[in-house]
Amino acid sequence: MSPVLARGPDLEAFVRRDGEGGGRLELLVAGARCAACIRKIEAAVDALPGVAGARLNLTTGKLAVDLTGPDARPDVIMETVEALGYRASLFDPAQAVAAQDQEGRELAVALGVAGFGAGNVMMFTVPAWAGLFGQELNASTLTLMYWMAAIVATPCALFAGRPFFRSAWTSLWRGKANMDVPISIGVILTLAVSFSETLLHGRHAYFDAAVTLLFLLLIGRYLDHRLRASARSAARDLLALQAPVALRLHHGVESGVPVAQVRVGDRLAVPPGQRIPVDGQVEAGVSDIDNALITGETALTAVGPGARLHAGALNLTGRLVMVASARSEDSTLAAIARLMEAGAQSRSAYVRLADKAAALYVPIVHAAAALTFVGAWALGLGPREALLRAAAVLIVTCPCALGLAAPAVQIAASARLFRKGVLVKSGAALERLAEVDHVVLDKTGVLTEGRPRLVDAPAHLVALAAPLARASRHPLALALAREAGLGLVAQACVETAGQGVEGLIQGRRARLGRAAFVGVEQAQGAETELWFGFEGDLKIRFTFEDAPRADAVQAVADLRALGLTVEILSGDLAGPVSRIAAALGVVDWRAGLTPFDKVEAIDTLKARNRKVLMVGDGLNDAAALARAQASMAPGAAVDAAQNAADLVFTGEGLAAVATAIGVARSARARALQNFAFSAAYNLLAMPAAMAGLVNPFIAALAMSGSSMVVLLNALRPGWRR
Template sequence: MTYDAGRPADLSAFLKRDPKGAPSVDLLVRGARCAGCLAKIEREVLALPGVKEARFNLTTGKLTVGFASTAGDPGRVVETVERLGYSATPYDPSQAQAIYDREGRALILAMAVAAFGAMNTMMFSVPLWAGLFGQELGPATRTVMMWLSGAVGAPCAIYAGMPFFRSAWRSLKAGRANMDVPISIGVILTLVISFSETLLQGRDAYFDAAVSLLFLLLIGRWLDHQLRAKARGAAADLLALQATAATRLEAGGERRVPISELAPGDVLLVRPGERLPVDAVVEEGASELDNALLTGETAAVDVGPGQLCRAGAVNLTGMLRLKVVARSEDSALAGIARLVEAGAQARSRYVRLADKAAALYVPVVHTVAALTFVGGWALGLGPREALIRAVAVLIVTCPCALGLAVPAVQITASARLFRKGVLVKSGAALERLAEVDHVIFDKTGVLTEGRPKLVDPVPSCLALAAPLARASRHPLARALAGEAGAGPIASEVREHAGLGVEGVIDGRRARLGRAIFLGIEPQDASETELWFGFEGDTKIRFRFTDAVRPDAAAAVAALKARGLEVEILSGDVAPSVRRAADEVGVDVWRAGLTPEGKAASVDACARQGHRVLMVGDGLNDAAALAKAHCAMAPGSALEASQNAADLVFSGEGLMAVVEAYDIARSARRRALENFGFASLYNLVAAPAAMLGFVNPFIAALAMSGSSLVVTLNALRTGGR
């Protein structure tokens, strides 16, 4: 982005306006990698005149800026972001994905070059090391080996270090220093010292140390990139559940149009089995809607003229004529996607212990290295010896041990959990899981199996109703048909919207559906049931239940024994939630909650000082999963919910939640031990390097040894 005469570019064409007319702009920001970047960008943009709000999503790179009036200038926002050391352009999802993919390929290539350089530089370094064991090379051969080591190692180090060099340069241009600054300085000075030693026919060169260090650091950078890629998919998966096209009624008849063309006031036709594309009000017709993805309620919901229907619901029985009340981007489903994205953004504010330590590391190490050089020269050392000591300080205090303190533990803990059927999607999730003190379960599909199950089926009665059940789309009818197995299907089948299905079985007319559909007075409204009967004959009642998982009560008891509070939030009806809560031993529960209601409940719990673990599986849980301090989802959950969660557990058991919590607590202890060792190591190693007891070669060995110690300690991570 360029500017003429100090004036920002005119980006007014990219302004969007909400229903109230307030302008906003979305920008793609590149180069931001940590919570500090996020806070800095939002703080500086909010300080601009006319800016009402600034929300930056670290995962997607999208900066949304809202203006209080037309006085807001998006060009000035771009100028401010670029002054901070980042690049900013109008947001384009396809461009954002292309840039993200390009960054991933660049990291893989840099990592491959670093691996090649590390392996091949060693071929020439090992003969040099052999001199330590009395197998001294001749001066000429030694010089040749050092030059060959530099010829291979230096180009590889320069190429592989570019991700760090660029980041460090942007940071320095903005007048700040991030973690890539000492890494870049250490690598560059190591190469300079190595070439200096080679030219002066010194004893040691450290090309292998520089390229090996970059290889280790690039592994961590690439893993971070992959975790971000997975996090980006949550909101996209939610929106993918929205229908891509709709049947719009026009003067010339019906026409299929993309949902992006729908506007409030349009009239749509939605047939049985189709998903509602946008939020709309019923103008004509009656039907039952499957809102399980949106609300978690197991029973179908009756709808008729005048009632609001939400995007994402499935029309089960009757044909509906609907009037659109909101565009696709303003639908309930899109709103849930925005909540998920906002939750991911809030999650990125979590400052890990390593970040806090790193914030101190940068200025302290720079100061110590500079004092070593200046002090050594002032005390009579030559500039060459003083520089070697300063470089030794940078190498021996390299943040490898500090950087591995948490990731090594996370990798070990993740491997143990994987063997127990739990997939950890984010290393930081283990830190958050160890901190939780309040657990919230969804009911349907989490505490329960999520499938309607026939209670005490009588084979003879089941055989009578099965032909009609096989002809219906209704979830309860499908459960009945599944219990009966394959067989004949009724003829002359006709669906009655909101009531049931009617047909002919062996020449006799029969009905399957609600009690009132068969002329029976409804009994217990809290029961999930279907009635069946032949015309003029005895009526049969089928009761259904959503069975609680076999180990749900044991898992709840185990969590309570560990001092955690347990609660149930559900979109299902109160009687069903109460039964499940009583069965598993949970005292606090709430029913009939919308997705927004669940997310608000998680927020309220957090405001009370709790750190919440949310365990859910439905689309209605996705926003709450994203808002929670930590989130888990079963393997049977929707892909969108799995993407919004930090951990996914397979199998039918809930004890995986307890095991994950125990291992996370153990991992936290090991991480703190590693931090303690890394701190002690730096307190001893840095003074030793300053006093000349450690040269760059010994510093590289010590740095590698410290990394090995924290890795071995990480292997001790286990259960409770």
């Protein structure tokens, strides 16, 4: 249970104070879903007296507020957050996880209850439909069947409809009407009219329609929640790369402290094999750093005193002493995670379109129903008949077809892509993918195979160097060892950070590494070569390449055939990037980019009104994947990249990218056709119901028929197969 909070001085007990009068307050904020929420909350708290800074993390829900002195009022901070419409409590990690999972569990349970109700209510409504085929039940049996249907459907509909009812009430309380308002009114009114008809021994009730509609709509609502949960999972995967403990140096003594307690200016020790805990600079020591998180490339970076270090990078060969330049929540990793969260929490364009339609639908349809009731009563009809005519107006115009217009198409298109090896993580992804006009491709792992491969080396020379290669963890040495296969390992090996490895092979001293380290003078070093040689003997040069995917040229041609422009953004050096761009015929390319550079490039393209599809596979691509209009990742990509991407494609080829765009464009056309049909249907059905030409039973059939037309149109692209 969450702690009971008191306003005023009691909250001061939960502020962690330092020796200089400052402090930190950590709150759990519930209800924040997007980048706009982050900006609104942080700006409001930053403006309070005594607040040095505020940082909200969507993944954990934690709002960390730095306080500068006695002017800061923790109770005022909490009240400010709650005044913005969010719930705030003291931060508890276990409570934060529980709060994130609660919505998903509620939607899953509601979906299960609605499915149970929709299936079981048919046991009683199908016999009632028998009258359509000349086997009509007698009046008492028909009434019994409706009462049994009411017993099953009513509690299921009221329970499963809670997410829609809450959303509708919140929207109306703010003076607006979203799509959940007509859905909620339609469900409640359908139940009310059904009870009225059952009590009055009428011929038709509609309990099955109410619960079935909720079941179909909850499918889409639950899938949307899973998309948001996937974005949070991607951010958690990224933050998990941050070392949980840092070795702080104080007067020469090392002590382990939680990384959250590291402050700017702290001296930290980083042994070989450990990840860099926070951003900082090297004070002493030399080593090789695996910066794949930042550059996405396998080439190691040699660092020494003064070099900049990024949180999450892997220290491989030497012990480093560094000075922290940022706290853990301000590190490079945390910044990338925030970009991923903010980019992924976007609403569906079709949902926004449906909400705009609802803003017009609600006042028009409900005013028409009210006028129908008053007019029918004034013309001499009794209150029951007038109510049934008004109910027919609401039932026949119930936004079932409008609510299913996009989800039905998205489900059908997702199934088609699944058969082609493409996993679609949300319907909104297809909407955005259909609009792209520019494709940004990462190099390593997307256009290339993603691992270095030895080029044209005789087997006997490979065998000579293999014992030293097996003793190193350098990516190029691993490629050399992989080519040689299993075998002996050199003895007395010593690896020099940033240079290479030295050891004894059958009693002879040998070296493997950079040209200068091996003793080759005036050689032009390259990032894709290794030198090997025995002491006092000839030196051997091994070259490596990251080979392009077999269908990369055809994939780029297919994208251009769809009218798209193509660009390469890579963290690799300019040489390899220029070569792959020339091989593919791509004119626009950029090299040496950090994750933030890639995000900035995406933002620049978006500012020019370009709709960008990003295809990447590395941790350094995760933020850009979340930032782009749409994003794809191969099945071999790291977990964070797959979670940040909208679509994941299997296999070794890139043909799935163009295929997915083609299917998405077809789905967009079907969705727009469904919206047009829904509008035309309502324009024709409403006047007929107002004129009394449509009774509630016919209205229910027409409503179901409109939904069926929408579903069949969604399935139409797959009929040819």
